[in-house]
Amino acid sequence: MNSEYKADFGKFKLTAGKFYGDPVRDKGPDICGSETKKVHVILNYKNKPHPIKKPIRCKVDGYTHLYTLIIRPDQTYEVKIDNEMVESGNLEDDLDFLPPRKINDPTVRKPTDWDDRIQIDDPNDIKPEDWDEPEYIMDTSAEKPEDWDDAVNGEWHYPMGEWKPRQIDNPNYRGVWPHPQIDNPNYSPDFSIYSYENISVIGLDIWQVRAGTIFDNFLITDDEVYAEDFGDETWGETKGPEKEMNIKQTEEEQERERLTEEKYFEQRFKKKLERKKESGKDRAVRNTIKKEEF
Incomplete structure (x- = not known):
């Protein structure tokens, strides 16, 4: 994903067919001003969205970045940006799917x-x-x-x-x-939190103040190695040329601005010269008239 503006919100949703009201998984960066630069990871459990409790900072530099979410059968997860792990943990611990295992003893x-x-x-x-x-x-x-x-x-x-x-x-x-803790009578483990069946639709949820956010190369797979290789073969192959292109475009833009500035001052100089010539002609005419009158 690529975004270079100060107020963008972009997520992709994996669902069984309905875009609104039933997101299975949300993932993507949220950028707003200098404060909000976070990656959202939101999983749906029993028809309720559960955002990750850990803060994950997204990258905001105008270049394309690769976002990866891994959910494993052992109830663990991993978030990667540009094929590098930025956060990981246990689904039950880091998202409020279930009631807490322990609670304060109400009798104490x-x-x-x-x-x-x-x-x-x-x-x-x-x-x-x-x-x-x-x-x-x-x-x-x-x-x-x-x-x-x-x-x-x-x-x-x-x-x-x-x-x-x-x-x-x-x-x-x-x-x-x-405060002494006791086992929560309302807690019951669920070892199927990680499992989502019939993921068949990818939806995009975007809010931005200006156009310019780009999504590309979506992949849903159960093979972590293949996913990493796919990222290296797509984003990994284009990140270098993208930076080179950006440098070239910046240099070309600077050159256009320089030429525009030179042209502006050149035009001002020509106009000033023309005014001087016109002023000189007027003086010559006035002098001629004065001589004739004399």
Whole structure:
């Protein structure tokens, strides 16, 4: 797949025949601005979509890239970009197909004397009763922002706040209370999560602000080695020439821009010269008229 724009969303769906409301598998990059550059992997289980919980970053450089999703009978998966593994794991662990194996024991509560405060007020830091001070004091721990402009924002002053005792480490801190776990009675393993029958249709789901996203060379197979070889024989053979072509096109575009700029200034110079000539003729005519009148 190739996309060079800042707001594109492209997925391909593998289904048994219906494009909408029944996607079996969704996979593809989602690009929006500088923040969103992720690969979606969404599997359907019992008529509900389940996205992968791990973040997978897609490549955004204007070149074509090869995306591969592998699902194995041992309930594991692998995501590859350009025939290199970028993420892998267990389907049950990384997608919420099933209820969790363990849950918090509902019969157990955190002890009332369990102290999980990391820091506490210093009991020895007490404001004197006769201390004469305004309601608010300067927060000397604050720092002047790096982008503060005195000429625009005025002179920077420490923010004012109420007096508070300093903080110290809590000597009674016991850490986060570990809630005891029990087996989830609603959990039941399913060893057929990986299996999808009758994959017969490929659908494209694309949202983009400008044309330019390209899909090509789809392959559905149960042979991982063949899939990798197929990628090397297709994308692998064209990635080099594609970059060379891009460099050549960039150089040609730069040359066109240079020639256009030269032509622009050349035309401006010619017009300026023509104006000077016309101005010279006008002066000559005026001088001739003055002489005749004289």
